[in-house]
Amino acid sequence: MNNIRLPQILVLNALGLALFFSWYLPAGHGAWFTLDSSIFHFFNQSLIKSHAFLVFVAITNNRVFDGISLLAMGSLFFCYWRKETPKGRRRMVIMGIVMLFCAIIINQLGHLIPESHVSPTLYFPNIYRVSELLHIPTKDASKDSFPGDHGLMLLIFTGFMLRYLGQKAFAIALIIFLVFMMPRIMIGAHWFTDVFVGSLSVVLVCLPWALLTPLSDGLINLFDRYLPGKNKTIN
Template sequence: MRANQLITILVLNALGLALFFSWYLPENHGAWFTLDKNLFYWFNERLATNKALLWLVAITNFRPFDAVSLLAMGALYYSFWRRETPQGRRRLLAIGIAMLLTAVVLNQLGHLIPVSHPSPTKYFPDVHHVTTLTGIPTKDASSDSFPGDHGMMLMIFASFMLRYFGVRAFLIAVGIVLIFATPRIMIGAHWFTDVAVGSLSVVLVGTSWWLITPGSDWLVNILYRALPGKYKPAN
């Protein structure tokens, strides 16, 4: 590992830790709580009066809608897949599996953080629940919303796009993160900081040690050689 890579890792770790502790250390989370509360009530109050917003939030937080985010990520991945040789596609499959394994491990590690709190729809009394307003069984509450799982998975995808497919793919992936993580905040299933602090801090620390070091390439190469198929390398 080169010196500039180590510096990049340390900077990303410092940013992630600073972000987390700026939220974790102040009493009642300081200014972060004010921002969280204001954002939650801004959306929650409008859910009862703005039918277009209500149904947008309901549809985008209906469980089967999660498949749309998978399709969006899959479409971006497929744009690289279709241009590859059979050997290149085998490598893309290895990268995809490595990405999934990374997401599972980081998600588990993220939940080891000594923080547990309910979503704002469970924390504040007398609030509007989208499921009640529409009759659609939406993801509008959580007993433990920190860090945001959904946002973390999307951010890990974006990190892999940057590492293996370049800045343009990363920027598209960031758009996917914003489009599909925001509805969880709008409906009140997550605080803003569950995603902007919790998910992001875990990803900044975790993926930097994995993607900037040879770690991810090591796993991808193992999978490339081990996966069955017509183009499996001889050695």
């Protein structure tokens, strides 16, 4: 990609800023808080209505489940990697390094937003917490849940899949994002808007400047030139 896709970047940036300020500017976050509260209380009441749902939510917010999300992303990546030539495999590995680098930078930028709040499980009184209902190690609260770090990383992965591996990989990555992000919302460790406003707006503002400019390709080419093993076959 030789040119900066400025119109697309500006449209995505505008969408991200509009999304964020539609939440940030209204007093008490306006209609977004009503939606957040409704979603949280719906799932919170469901915890005591169904033991199966309670166990499901507890398991899917265990640290082991985070490992499964990494396995899912790695499996998608591997499916495309194994079809590549040795040169293509090397570039895919480097693309993964660049993706991780971008994720770290964007995550740090996301935390510069002048907004911080606790998760709904710590905000609302007289609610149910999975950690108190079951003796299963699980994450059901956060003292700083905005923007959602987990959702941010999954969305960045999704963006890279679209940019470098195409629409099919993007669709699968989007499913992975939903499958592994929704349990955080169902258990109350995140508000709905932590992810679908916070994480999404940060990605819409920051990620296009990496993927729709020569930046990501340039970093891949730079690492390809200087990282060792360029003339070796990656099996």
